[in-house]
Amino acid sequence: MHTLQEFFYFTKGTEYLIGVLFLISFIFFYRLVFQAPGDDTE
Amino acid sequence: MSISRRGFLKIAGIGGAGAIAGAALPAAASESDFEGYPDRYGMLTDVSKCIGCRSCEAACNKQNKLPKPETPFEDLSVLDTKRRTTAQAYTVVNKYNTRGSSEPAFRKLQCNHCNEPACVSACFVKALTKTKEGPVLWNDKLCVGCRYCMIACPFYIPTYEYDNAFSPRVMKCTMCADKVAKGDGAPACAEACPTEAITFGKRSDLMALARERIRTAPDKYIDHIYGETEVGGLGWVYISHVPFDDVGLPTNLGGTPYPKFTKNALAAVPMIVVLWPVVLGGVYAFARRREAIDKQTRENAVANAIETTRADTQAKADQAREAALKRAASQAENEKKKAVKEAVDKALEEAKQQQSGEAPKEGGA
Amino acid sequence: MDNAKPKLFTPFNVITGLILLVGIPICLYRFMGGLGAVTNLDNNNPFGLWIAFDVLTGVALAAGGYTIGTIVYIFGMKEYHPVVRPAILTAFLGYFLVGVGLAFDVGRPWRMPYPFFMSQGFTSVMFEVAACVALYLTVLFLEIAPVALEWLRMKALRNILVKATIGLTIFGVVLSTLHQSSLGSMFLIVPNKIHPLWYSTFLPIYFFVSSMIAGLSMVIFESSLSHKAFKNIIDAEPHPFDHDKIVMGLGKAAAIVMFGYFGIKVIGVAHGNHWHMLATPYGLWFLVEMVGFVLVPCFLYALGVRAGNVKLVKFTSFLAVFGVVLNRFNVCLVAFNWELPMSERYFPSFMEFMVSLTLVTAGLVAFKWIVTRMPVLTEHPEFRESH
Known part of the structure; x- marks a missing residue:
């Protein structure tokens, strides 16, 4: 079993993971900012 | 330093973006590790020999014509508080309670004259230089007083004359460069030390001496010469009978010369x-x-x-x-x-x- | 500005007058008595309020000049043209005050040209900052000069400078990129003195990206204030522009940049593997900065833009600007020397505050003096067609 601390010790893996998570969340954020409600363009 | 006409034209000619482009070249060009000037002088402090008598402080004060302190050098009660170098004191001795010893230890603080000093790289007018002879020296004629050298120094050594309105100086140990250059013996502190805790000499010789001391008394000394590798090597090295951390020598600085960080x-x-x-x-x-x-x-x-x-x-x-x-x-x-x-x-x-x-x-x- | 005799005792005049009355003698005292007479600086803390606020914050908040310049002249988004001049004027005054602030802070200000003409310390980040700030101040002067030239009706010279706009803008962006990031690089040399949550090899990137947040948010903040304060001037403009639309657009951009900034800050924590430090007092303070003044304004911008709520976007701009100020203070003062005992830490003196306040006030007075006379918020009728 890994503790949380040990998991995060694999720093590089964490960085990749965060990068991917940000990419995905950015798509939603971008839509939040640039797409007005009910707007289906783009 | 007087500026020659040609030199000025060169600077003016580079101009604009070229001047900025040129800014990084010296740093980027020296890719190889700098071993330090050969035959440079250094100092060795043997922490185990220091008795906290403040003779070095007094000698330094006299040699550098610094103002007389409020409490005389004979008064050892000042050792009870933690002190640092000031514009009136290039060197101070502190008393430390240490692990593994009931007796307090003493250590002298002063500029460590790094092989690749952070302060020298940080100075934007080259007022600080690492001389071939070993000392790191400050130039009164160039300093603008930005105090970035004091920020950069990992040992909190350079000090400033904040109360001087018209020609404030950066003040720090010069390893008595003038005195030594004149052939007038060793730096004042080394000459004044009654226990030979401070030794002056070629850094290579000092390293050999330090190794020899550790070899002959392995039970007494920590098996490490502080300053051999720290921040790329110090000009002033230390051996100690107690952990270096305990006498205020940080052991978390790593071996990277500080100029490399920028x-x-x-x-x-x-x-x-x-x-x-x-x-x-x-x-x-x-x-x-x-x-x-x-x-x-x-x-x-x-x-x-x-x-x-x-x-x-x-x-x-x-x-x-x-x-x-x-x-x-x-x-x-x-x-x-x-x-x-x-x-x-x-x-x-x-x-x-x-x-x-x-x-x-x-x-x- | 009206035909009526201008009133002398307006609230603005009284407050600025009082500040200058107290501040200017302190400024003089700094030069007569030295740094020690007015500041709490000491050998452990060589950088104080004047570096953290006057220089680091001043430069960051003046980033609107290059940000808007890029948007309008390089990206070609002409609808933001009405805010170009106020942004560049703010930047010019900001950088000018940075220079003045530095003159207060360095020990021998009359030697400030030394790094250029006497001895060049190329290995110093400070050299790069000094060179870029000096050059950029010149660029901003050339960029804002047409305003004064239009006012003086010096058409020929003004037209030459206007032709150089693109070149100046690109050079300005290069210089801004360099010194905005270099202000962060300056702290790369103190890995042992700054708390690990704020120290990072990415410091230059953080400073540069957050300067864009500061630039965009400052333009929203500053133009909204000008709109209130100089309503009579703007209303006199025969071709009014839609200020709300500009605020919304800039809010959109700021939201996106802040999202990215938050992302790279999180990656910084991951890169240094400093997660466990988040649970310490410094870690909580770090979270206050990152969540309270980056993530929250980021989403407030997004929601404000989405809901078409101009007021929310304007309020958020204040929050975002404050977040960047907080970041600069944290790096330079709060997280700096974090391992030293409290007795050896620094807190600015009253006189240091007063000098900084005096400089800001002088900047506001200069801004007011210029916009009430020169074509900054409005267009000069004789030069209308030319853009």
Whole structure:
């Protein structure tokens, strides 16, 4: 079993993971900012 | 330092972006590790021999003509508080309670004259230099007083004359560079030390001496020479019978020479100077092109609209004319027919009348 | 500005007058008595309020000049043209005050040209900052000069400068990129003195990206204030522009940049593997900065833009600006020397505050003096067609 601390010790893996998570969340954020409600363009 | 005309022209000539591009070159060019000037002088402090008598402080004060302190050097009660170097004291001795020893330990603080000093790399007017002889020296004629050297120093050594309004100086140990250069023996502190805790000499010799001491008394000393590798090597090295951390020598500084921490960032400067105009110029050209295309599209649309309207109008006019002609033609036809019919009718009528008038005549004859 | 005699005792005049009355003697005292007479600086804390606020914050908040310049002249988004001049004027005054602030802070200000003309310390980040700030101040001067030239009706010279706009803008962006990031690089040399949550090899990138946030948010903030304060000037403009639309557009951009900034800050924590430090007092303070003044304004911008709520976007701009100020203070003062006992830490003196306040006030007075006379918020009728 890994503790949380040990998991995060694999720093590089964490960085990749965060990068991917940000990419995905950015798509939603971008839509939040640039797409007005009910707007289906783009 | 006086500035030569040629030197000035050179600087002025580089100008603009070139000056910035040039900024990173010296740092970026020296890729290899600097081993330090050969034959440079250094100092060795043997922490185990220091008794906290403050003789070195007194000698330093006298040698550098610093102001007399409020409490005389004979008063050892000052050792009870933690002190640091000040503009009035290039060196101070502190007392430390340490692990593994009931006796307190003493250590002298002063500039460590690093092989690759953070302060020297941080100075934007080269007022600080690492001399070939070993000492790190400060130049009164160049210093602007930005105090970035004090920020950069990992050992909290350089000090400033904050109370001097017109010519404040950065004050720190010079390893008695003048005294040594004159051939007037060793730095004052080393000469004054009654226990030979401080040794002056070629750094290479001092390293050998330090190793020898550790080798001959392995139970007494920590098996490490502080300053051999720390921050790329110090000019002033230490051996100790207690952990270095306990006598205020940080052991978490690592072996990287401090100038390296800013080297890569500075190396990026010419990259940006070259690449940014290319990128921005590209974006600008792109925006202009799109603008031109938009304009063209708009113009085309307008032209098309005009053309369509004109054609439309033309067509409508043609149609109307044709219709009118047709109508006119059919009307003419009708009128012609009507006229013909009328004429025929009239002729028939006349013929009828004539016939009816003549017939009785013919019939009666 | 009206035909009526201008009133002398307006609230603005009284407050600025009082500040200058107290501040200017302190400024003089700094030069007569030295740094020690007015500041709490000491050998452990050589950088104080004047570096953290006057220089680091001043430069960050003046980033609107290059940000808007890029948007309008390089990206070609002409609808933001009405805010170009106020942004560049703010930047010019900002950088000018940075220079003045530095003159207060360095020990021998009359030697400030030394790094350029006497001895060049190329290995110093400070050299790069000094060179870029000096050059950029010149660029900003050339960019804002047409305003004064239009006012003076010096058409020929003004037209030459206007032709150089693109070149100046690109050079300005290069210089801004360099010194905005270099202010972060300056702290790369103190890995042992700054708390690990704020120290990072990415410091230059953080400083550069957050300067864009500061630039965009400052333009929203500053133009909204000008709109209120100089309503009579703007209303006199025959071709009014839609200020709300500009605010919304800039808010959109700021939201996106802040999202990215938050992302790279999280990656920084991951890169240094400093997760466990988040649960310490410094970690909580780090979270206050990152969540309270980056993530929250980021989403407030997004929601404000989405809901078409101009007021929310304007309020958020204040929050975002404050977040960047907080970041600069954290790096330079709060997280700096974090391992030293409290007795050896620094807190600015009253006189240091007063000098900084005096400089800001002088900047506001200069801004007011210029916009009430020169074509900054409005267009000069004789030069209307030319853009």
